[in-house]
Amino acid sequence: MTTIRRHCVAHAALLLCALSRGTFAQDTASGDGALPAVTVTADAPGASPQHLGTKIGNGALGTASQLDTPFSTTVVTHEELADRQVSKLGDVFALDASVSDNSDAYNAWASYITIRGLPIDWQNGYRLDGKPFLAYAITLPYEHMERIELLKGASGFMYGFGTPGGIVNYVTKKPTDQPVHSIEIGYKTQGIWSEHVDLGGRAGTDDRFGYRLNATHEEGKTFNGGHTQRDSVSLSLDARLTRDLTWTFDGLYNKRKSTGQAASIYTGSYTGTTLPSVISSDNQNLLSAGQHITTDLKMASTGLQYKLSPDWTLAAGYSHSTSERSRNEGVLYLLDTSGNYTDYRSDSQEGHRFDQWQVTAEGRLRTGAIGHQLVLGASWQEQVNRYSSNSVYQAIGSGNIYARNTNSYFSNTDFAVYRASDITQRAVFASDTVALSDHWSVLAGLRSTDYEQNGYTASGVLSSQYKKSGVWTPTLALMFKPAPDTTLYASYVESLEPGSSAGITYANYGAVLDPLKSKQYELGVKTERERWSATAALFRIERGAEYANSANVLVQDGLSIYQGLELAASTRLGSQWRLGASLMALDSSYEQGSTYVGNRVAGAPHLVATASLGYDVAQLPGLKLSADVKYTGSTMLNASNQLKVPGYAVANVGASYVTRLGGYDTTFRFAVNNVANRKYWEYQYENYIKAGDPRTFSLSAKLDF
Incomplete structure (x- = not known):
């Protein structure tokens, strides 16, 4: 109680400081009992929750609205992030049926999701303001984001290496012409308090300099009895050096430590054909002593944009990031349907560095009656992975998932971290969107990548090397706009991804497999009307299959095929009701030579569906109520299809009052x-x-001053 009381006093003091100008007393001193006037800011009646008019970054394709992008995309705005009180990436895309949640907010898996049944590549599948960073175990501060963009499917032309699941791009808050000053206090089950400050505006002659500063502190007891602490600071600057030349800088620092996180449950040694009865995740049965995950991300990027003419812009940018993690994590080798397990502990320290240079030219020109939207560019990037040579992975006891875990292991090793591998990519790319008429256009793009991957022993000796020059990843699309608010498209794109490294649970631990190439075909339609919007896409993805064979060796064999249908729509009914729905029907299989030909691909559910409902309360202007539900169908746990996760549905409710x-x-x-x-x-x-x-609740109060 003392701790809670101290938190409450501190938070109340912070709120009172913001009100210290005395306006509150002036507004309530009239004595007539009238409430202060209410000013409500809301979306226009016709605004679409799908945000199809929002311009998004598409890597080598340049910038275009979702409506004009010939691939399936999703945008989640900062208002939606705040209203949903998100804690992990699965929460961010809870209303998108193409995305399945694989995460826990407070352990190393917090940013794990699958898209169209495919996992995102933690080395290449995440961007911050379009720049790459190593995302494993990193939970970014959602309070600092203007929006989060999702490009579904293969992305090789747009971004270079990456799995064909998709790309998540976090867009941080940027300087605004109007001043921004706000503070926010939040609370989450079972005792996590947070404070967030957002300051921004412009200064100098003619408002030449812009700034946006966000800072967050979060700390407290998690729903399962663990503890978390997070400190995040981001800064965005710009300077209009001349009428045509602009300089930008973006920096982010994010440090997080969680203790007492739930152990991972490994089923590779499981003998049953159905999973044991589900346990509650808010008890402490799996919390063996000594577990922790600490992550530290530092990232900075800077660039120049020069307006060469009204139609052409040149840009050059550099980004640098380092991410480190120290992890003491329990891994429970589940043995039987009774819930017995062998308790392993994984203890290690790891670090990553990512550097990228990129230059682009983007503009328009005409050749006779035909218009061209061109993007030309070149990039260089280097990824360095550092691992500890004396990592610990050992059995520390046994137990049962329905009883308290009494095993313990505490980190007592000074880890020797060495340069284990590096990956260098050099690429040139070009795309041309050709306007054939007012209704028809064709997009063609090509990226050429020189790729080199090196592996090293702990003593620094080169142990493996893979080089490939002139790897081409093309994209083609045909678009038809019967009306300005509707786009029909057919697209094709290829992706290249580095081969996986076999983890410690595989018999060939440490082996690095060859790069994989993927192909994606997609037919789609997007439309945004005054009061409703809708999207649909048919897709087929062909990816080289990777899985553990019967000898528990991670192998590449045959193809993984993913084909499916995505549907999404949103509408407003009258002035108060908002309805939304999303569906993905997915057929996946191993094909062409695979040991498991005809089996469903691990991690790919047959069906996912979401529905959401919003209501603006007319009797109390400013009050909005919401509810949503997401059903995730059964999912195979392994390529042999010996075991699957049953389907389930999760419902959420919320309210906001301005x-x-x-x-x-x-x-x-x-x-x-x-x-x-x-x-x-x-x-x-x-x-x-x-x-x-489990069921969790959160509440917050935000004040703009």
């Missing part, structure tokens, strides 16, 4: 996730499961 207190705009938010407290097993990775998150 009013004025003391002359300041104030927003209160409340959300309950898994409102029915549904217990379910969740697919985490091939041969890994976790217990789904």
Whole structure:
């Protein structure tokens, strides 16, 4: 109680400081009992939750609206992130049926999701303001994001290496012409307090200099009895050096430490054909002593943009990031349907560095009656992975998932971290969107990549090397616009990804497999009308198959085929109701020479569906209510299809209220996730499961001053 009381006093003091200008007293001193006037800021009645008019970054394709992008995309805005009170990446895309949650907010898997049944590549599948960083175990500060963009499917032409699942691009908040000053206080089950400050605006002659500063502190007891602490700071600057030349800088620091996180559950040694009964994830049965995950991300990028003419812009940029993690994680080797396990402990320290240079030219020209939107560019990037040579992976005991884990292991090793591998990519790319008429256009793009991957022993000796020059990854698309608000498209794109490194649970631990090439075919339509919007896509993805064979050796053999249908729509009914729905029907299989020809691909559910409902309360202007539900169908845990995760549905509810207190705009938010407290097993990775998150609630108060 003392700790809670101290938190409450500190947070109340922070809020009172923001109100210290005395306006609140002036507004309430009239004595007539009237409430302060309420100013409500809301989306226009016709605004679409799908945000199809929002311009997004598409790598080598340049910048275009979702409506004009011939691939399936999703955008989640900062307002939606705040309203949903998100804690992990699965929460961010909870309303997108193409995305399955594989994560836990407070352990090393917090940013794991699958898209169209494919995992995102933690080495190449994440971007921050379009720049690469190593995302493994990193949970970025969602409070600092203007929006989060998702490009579904193969992305080889747009970004270079990456799995054909897709690309997640975090876009940080940028300087605005109007000043921004806000503070926010939040609370989450079971005792996590957070404070967030957002400051921005412009200064100098003619508002030449812009700034945006965000800072967050979060700390407290997690829903399963563990503890988390996070400190994040981001800074975005720009300077209009001349009328045509602009300089930008973006920096982010994010450090997080969680202790007492739930162990991972490994099913590769499991003898049953059905999973044991689900356990509750908010008890402490799996919390063996000594577990922790600490991550530290530092990233900075800078660039120049020069307006060469009204139609052409030149840009050059550099980004540098380092991410480090120290992890003491339990891995429970589940043995039988009774829930018995062998308790392993993985203890290590790892680090990564990512550097990238890129130059681009983007503009328009005409050749006779035909218009061209051109993007030309070149990039260089180097990824360095550092691992500890004296990592610990050992059995520390046994137990049962339905009883308290009494095993313990505490880190007592000074880890010797060495340069284990590096990957260098050099690429040139070009794309041309050709406007054949007012309705028809063709997009063609080509990237050429020189690729080199080196592996080293702990003593620094080169142990493996893979080089490939002139690897071509093309993209083609045909687009038809019967009306300005509707686009029909057919697209083709290829991707290249580095081969996987066999993890410690495989018999060929440490082996590095060859790069994989993927192909994607997609037919789609997007439309955004005054009061409704809708998207649909048919897709087929062909990817080289990787899986553990019967000898538990990670191999590449045959193809993994993913073909499916995506549907999404949103509408407003009258002035108060908002409806949304999303569906993905997916057929996946191993083909062409694979040992498991005809089996479903691990991690790919047959069906995922979401529905959401929003209501603006007319009797209390500023109050919005929401509810949503997501059903995830059964998912195979391994390529042999010997074991699967049953389907499940999770429902959430929320509310937000915008009013004025003391002359300041104030927003209160409340959300309950898994409102029915549904217990379910969740697919985490091939041969890994976790217990789904329990019912949690969160609330926050934000004041603009």
